[in-house]
Amino acid sequence: MSSAMLAPIRTNPQYLLLGMTFVMSMVFAVWQALLNNFVIEKAAFTGAEIGILQSLREVPGFLAFTAVFVLSLIKEQAFALLALATLCIGVAITGFFPDVIGLYLTTILMSVGFHYFETINQSLTLQWVDKLNAPAFMGKALAWRSAAALLGYGSIWLFMTWMHLDYVWMYAIIGCSGLLMVIMMWSYFPRFAQGQSQHKHLLLRKRYWLYYLLTFFSGARRQIFMVFAGFMMVEKFGYSVSEITALFLINYVINLLFAPAIGRFIGRVGERRALIIEYVGLFVVFSCYAFVENAHVAGALYVIDHLLFAMAIAMKTYFQKIADEKDIASTMSVSFTINHIAAVVIPIILGLLWLNSPKAVFLIGAGFAICSLLLACNVPSKPSAGNETLWPRNS
Structure with a gap:
């Protein structure tokens, strides 16, 4: 392709977002698809160890x-x-440490890169994509995620x-391939403007309270899916690497x-x-997880x-519509922390509960879905600054 044809790609920050995604x-x-089989086969993990790893x-x-605070030293894009790059390095070295401590340490390194990236990526998306097109773009980004996972x-x-x-x-192989792509994006794309200057300090705004609670329960129930649904496939139903990969495919x-x-x-x-x-569907799914006995149904x-x-x-x-643009980066950082308050504790506690009652773990997930549903009922039909919730109304 000629440079003239590539120019619209190079000068559009949305393509950088899609490339990073x-x-x-x-x-x-790849890290996630191999994890359960890797830790069981190479390190003899039980539910307790996998719970600790996921909490770490x-x-x-x-x-x-x-x-x-890092944003006071470096621009969001960089x-x-x-x-x-940190995520890619963490994944690349995972296989060299097939023991409990090694897996804990490489997981933490990978996770530092993953969570910082997700925090900043969400912030840049809400800044670089206008409100009208945001749902469609996020749906497109999910499709790119799916293509990459495939x-x-x-x-x-x-x-x-x-x-x-x-x-x-x-x-x-997969970690080094990702790192090479990151280096290529660093070299290819210019440094894009970020619009409104972002706050460089932590903030919690009262009018965002519903978003904070939705984020908290999202983190709680997501852990049950991320940690225990996949683990159940391997431990209870004996899924092999090929079968787990097929399921993910x-x-x-x-x-x-x-x-x-879905975005549209x-x-x-x-x-x-x-x-x-979403939350009605998740309640039904988690309730069914608790009682499923057939591998295909699971x-x-x-x-x-x-x-x-x-x-x-x-x-x-919803947050993009109610937020002050200058609050986005700081609020994304805070919301990721809120999302992970429960996520740090739940895998350890439920990992121990799993040893005695896997059914109870999924029923707790159904309870989290109900909490999220009740909160969602308080979202206005047309949210905006000053119209963040149905109750209580802002004065």
Whole structure:
């Protein structure tokens, strides 16, 4: 392609957002898809150890509020790329440390990059994409995530199933590939303007209280999906690496096909209805997880669960509509910490509960979904600054 044809890509920050999203999803998807089989086969993990590992993984998310202080030293765009590089390095070296302590340490390194990147990426998205087009763009970004994950899962099939390479090489190949892409993006894209100067200090605004609570319960129930739904597939139903990868492939093919439509759907029906649909669906799925005894039914629930999380776009666009633009970076940092308050504690506590009653773990997840549903009912049909909630009304 000529430089004239590439110019619209190079000068549009949305393509940088999509490129970074692609790399993050490809690298993280491989790490996640291999994790349960890797820790069980190589380190003999039980529910207790996987719970501790996942809690450690969430500690950097809990500390995401520190991102706002880093922004006083480095621009958001550069920070996002550095965080993404850290994620890639953490994944690349995971296979070289197949023991409990090594897995804990490489997970923390990977997680620092992942959570800082997600914090800054959300901030840049809300700044660089206008409110009218935000739901559609976020749906498109989810499709890019899905395409990247499919590439990652395809690489698992190529290198591990067909070429019979060990975990160590799979992690190294995908991590180094992602790092190379980050270096290319750093060199190719210019430094984009960020519009309104962002606050460089922590802030909590009373009028954002509903967004904070939605974020908290989102973090709580997401951990049950991220940690225990996948672990159940391996421990209870005996899913192999190939079967887990196939399940993830189905997830991401469906998201690739439907995520853009979900984004447009949220733009049409509004955040209130979209969130209510999500939380009703999650309540049903978590309740079914508690009693499922068939491996195929469990896999179907996992796919539905994953698709419903695409509706979380509505929570981000709700905040975009009620927020002061200068608050975005600081609030994204604080909201990531709020999201991970429960996430740091829940995997350890529920990991111990899992040893005696996996059913209770998923029933607790259903309870979290109900809490989120009640909160979603307080979202106005047309949220805006000054119209953040149905009750209590701002004076």
